[in-house]
Amino acid sequence: MTQMNQVLVVEDEVVIRSALKRLLERHEYEVSEAGTVKESLEKYDMEDFDVIISDLRLPGAPGTDLIKASSTPVLIMTSYSSIRSAIDSMKMGAVDYIAKPFEHNEIIESVAKVIREHAKSAPKEKPAADEIELPVHGMIGSCPQMMELFRRIRKVALTSSTVLINGESGTGKELVVRAIHNLSNRLDKKMISVNCAAIPENLIESELFGHEKGAFTGATSTRTGLVEAAHGSTLFLDEIGELPLHAQARLLRVLQESEIRKVGSVQSTKVDVRLVAATHRNLKQLVADGEFREDLFYRINVMTLLIPPLRDRGNDILELADVILQRTCKRLKTAQLKYGNDAIRTIAEYRWPGNVRELENAIERAVVLAETTEITEELLAIDGEVAKASPARDATELRPSKPVEELSLEDYFQRFVLEHQDAMNETQLAKKLGISRKCLWERRQRFGIPRKKKH
Ligand SMILES: Nc1ncnc2c1ncn2[C@@H]1O[C@H](COP(=O)(O)OP(=O)(O)OP(=O)(O)O)[C@@H](O)[C@H]1O
Ligand SMILES: [Mg+2]
Numbered sequence: 504m505t506q507m508n509q510v511l512v513v514e515d516e517v518v519i520r521s522a523l524k525r526l527l528e529r530h531e532y533e534v535s536e537a538g539t540v541k542e543s544l545e546k547y548d549m550e551d552f553d554v555i556i557s558d559l560r561l562p563g564a565p566g567t568d569l570i571k572a573s574s575t576p577v578l579i580m581t582s583y584s585s586i587r588s589a590i591d592s593m594k595m596g597a598v599d600y601i602a603k604p605f606e607h608n609e610i611i612e613s614v615a616k617v618i619r620e621h622a623k624s625a626p627k628e629k630p631a632a633d634e635i636e637l638p639v640h641g642m643i644g645s646c647p648q649m650m651e652l653f654r655r656i657r658k659v660a661l662t663s664s665t666v667l668i669n670g671e672s673g674t675g676k677e678l679v680v681r682a683i684h685n686l687s688n689r690l691d692k693k694m695i696s697v698n699c700a701a702i703p704e705n706l707i708e709s710e711l712f713g714h715e716k717g718a719f720t721g722a723t724s725t726r727t728g729l730v731e732a733a734h735g736s737t738l739f740l741d742e743i744g745e746l747p748l749h750a751q752a753r754l755l756r757v758l759q760e761s762e763i764r765k766v767g768s769v770q771s772t773k774v775d776v777r778l779v780a781a782t783h784r785n786l787k788q789l790v791a792d793g794e795f796r797e798d799l800f801y802r803i804n805v806m807t808l809l810i811p812p813l814r815d816r817g818n819d820i821l822e823l824a825d826v827i828l829q830r831t832c833k834r835l836k837t838a839q840l841k842y843g844n845d846a847i848r849t850i851a852e853y854r855w856p857g858n859v860r861e862l863e864n865a866i867e868r869a870v871v872l873a874e875t876t877e878i879t880e881e882l883l884a885i886d887g888e889v890a891k892a893s894p895a896r897d898a899t900e901l902r903p904s905k906p907v908e909e910l911s912l913e914d915y916f917q918r919f920v921l922e923h924q925d926a927m928n929e930t931q932l933a934k935k936l937g938i939s940r941k942c943l944w945e946r947r948q949r950f951g952i953p954r955k956k957k958h
Contacts, residue, residue, distance in 0.1 A: 507533040508618055513543050513557035513566060514580070519603075523556070523610070530611050531836060540564040549573030554617050556580060556601075556610075559588055570596045576617050580605070590702070590710055594732050596693065602939035609942050615834075620681070639682040642675060643826055644819045648811045652679075659806050660686035665758065667743075667803050668781040670810030672948050673860030676781040677741070679808060683779055684737040692736035695729050700745040700954065701941040703930055708750050709766050712757075718767025730754075730763055730776060737777045742944075743803070744784035744795060745954070755799045778803065783948075813858040820862075824850050827863055828878070831870045840873055845880040853885050857949065920952055929954065 510532045514520040517538075524534045535552070537543040539561050549555065552575050557566030559581040570577045576598040581589045589600035598617050601610055639653050659666055660683045668676045684694040702710055709718070713728030730738060740746070746754065757763050758778065762771040780803050789795035813820060824842070832839050842850070846869075855861055869882035916936065920943075923932060933943040947954055 507531060508553040509533050509535070509551060510614065511535045511537065511543060511547060511549070511552045511555045511557075513537045513540065513555065513561065513569065515539065515558065515561050519558075526607055526610070527614070530614075531834075532614070538562070540566065540568045543569065544572060549575050553621070554578060554598075554614055556614070559592060567592050567595050567597065576621050578613060578617060590729075593695075594727070594729065602941065606938060606942060609939075609945075639686065642678055642682065643823050644816060645822065646811075646817045646819045649816060649819060652808060652810065655806075655808055656682050657686060659683065659808070661688070663777045665778045665803050665805045666780070667786070667805075667807045668779065668810065669786075669807060670781075670783065671812050671856075671858055672783045673858035674810040674812060675859055676783070676810060679810060680737075680739045680741075680779050680781060684739075687737065687777070689736050689777060694737040694739055695733035696739040696741060697729055698741040698941065698944070699750075700742040700944045703940065704747050704928075707747060708753060711750060712753055712763055712766055714766035715768045718765070722767070725765070728763070728765065730757055731772065731774055733776045734774050735776075737779055740778065740780045742782055742784075743780040744782040744786055744789055748794075748796065751796045751799050755796065755802060758799075758802045784953075813855040813862065814853075820851055820855070821847065823859060823862060824866065827866050828870070831863075831867050835867075835870055837870055837873070838876055840870060840876050840878050843877045843879045846878050846883055849880045849883060849885055856951070916946060917950055917952060920947070924954075 508531075510527055512520055512523050512527070512534055513536075514523065515538045520536055520538070524536060527534045535547060537546060540557075541563055543549070543555075543557075549569065550573050555569055555575050555577045557569050557577060557579060559566045559579050566577070566579055570592075577596075579589060579592040579597040579600045580603055581592070581600060582603045589602065592600055598621075599613055601613055639656050642649075642653070644650070644653075656679060666683060668679050670676050680696075681694070684690060697711065699707065708714075709722070709726065709728065711728050711730050713726045713731055714722050716722060716725045740754075753764075757774065757776070760771070761773060761775065763774050764771040786795055786800055786804070790797045790800050813823075824847075828840060828842070850862075857864070865883045865885060866878075868884060869878045872882050919936060920932060923935070927935070929940055929943060933940040936943065938946075944954070
């Protein structure tokens with residue numbers, strides 16, 4: 504039996520702290536609490552925790568002081584309005600940030616992800632070059648396309664060339680990026696990950712490239728950008744298709760000249776950065792539509808790794824379903840469940856538009872709801888008709904005439920976004936919905952409502 508994961512919550516507001524404690528405990532974490540950095544260090548050994556969740560602003564030292572205190576990953580919480588300081592925390596080595604007010608799911612997912620990834624990368628195995636048929640970085644798959652993908656990952660990891668990863672949502676793009684970084688000779692330096700869709704458009708250039716003091720209103724001091732922070736390491740630009748055109752121009756210059764110029768600066772600095780970019784969009788199409796620079800496209804399209812959708816992976820689907828089921832039962836501490844025949848058939852036949860992530864979610868839901876040791880088709884609750892009939896989900900067709908009382912949270916979200924996205928920008932939409940911009944972006948992904956480009 505595995506031990507419960509240990510979490511330390513550092514937050515001075517008692518109400519938030521105890522709410523968070525209860526939430527985490529409901530999800531089977533063992534939680535310790537502290538109100539300040541000082542109290543944490545006096546009371547506990549930081550190495551005893553699997554993850555530390557800390558508010559940024561605390562009486563006394565800031566939460567980021569816990570980053571250097573141990574090797575335990577630190578998740579920083581901060582209010583949405585101070586996204587800048589959140590990004591700063593990431594530069595200081597925080598593994599992720601959570602914008603307050605946070606959603607329960609968001610925080611549970613982040614914690615689970617941090618624990619999963621840190622447990623995974625803890626024993627750094629050295630890549631054995633001759634074991635080429637083995638999957639990489641815990642990725643499951645043995646169909647020919649995935650084997651080919653693993654081979655390519657191993658090859659490309661050893662070089663410094665730019666890599667573009669293309670695949671539908673939930674196919675494992677992020678896992679592939681981590682694999683590339685971990686198999687490369689840059690693994691000792693932390694990879695810098697930037698989700699281009701999650702940083703407000705007006706901040707993205709100075710976040711990526713830094714700025715000089717006085718470069719624009721509010722630039723009160725000189726700042727180092729994330730590209731420079733990735734010097735000697737890997738820079739992961741997720742959803743590069745969402746990068747605004749003006750930032751694309753700057754990125755192109757970095758790639759061409761291996762040097763970076765801060766916003767408002769005339770001087771450049773040499774940087775050694777390995778770029779890995781990912782997108783679920785068709786960049787060629789974006790180029791044709793004038794939304795992505797052609798010259799940049801050719802620069803980053805040096806080596807493209809295409810991750811096949813789950814539905815094209817043959818028996819991998821069932822292999823994944825088995826492993827995920829075992830893992831989920833263990834994590835949720837239930838008896839070991841198994842699939843009924845109807846469930847197996849459904850899993851094999853369904854189109855899985857949300858790919859591995861959707862499979863993980865369906866299995867988790869089924870495990871939670873199961874009342875016997877068998878997972879039935881009903882428990883998976885796959886909306887077979889919708890998905891099989893229309894692979895490219897058209898968000899505008901989603902249940903248009905449901906009475907208001909019956910609106911689920913998802914319906915509400917979809918409607919709200921569709922109705923207001925022309926009139927509001929992402930920041931305003933997120934604010935109205937009471938969620939972070941990052942969370943808005945993730946939900947758009949999950950529900951298949953891509954953001955409209957307005958250039
Ligand atoms: N081959 C695989 N084996 C095991 N787990 C996988 C595999 N592929 C993906 N996953 C899991 O599926 C989930 C989604 O993967 P990931 O976040 O890498 O997808 P993504 O392509 O980056 O998605 P998005 O486009 O939504 O950002 C993660 O929990 C990941 O661990
Ligand atoms: Mg991703």
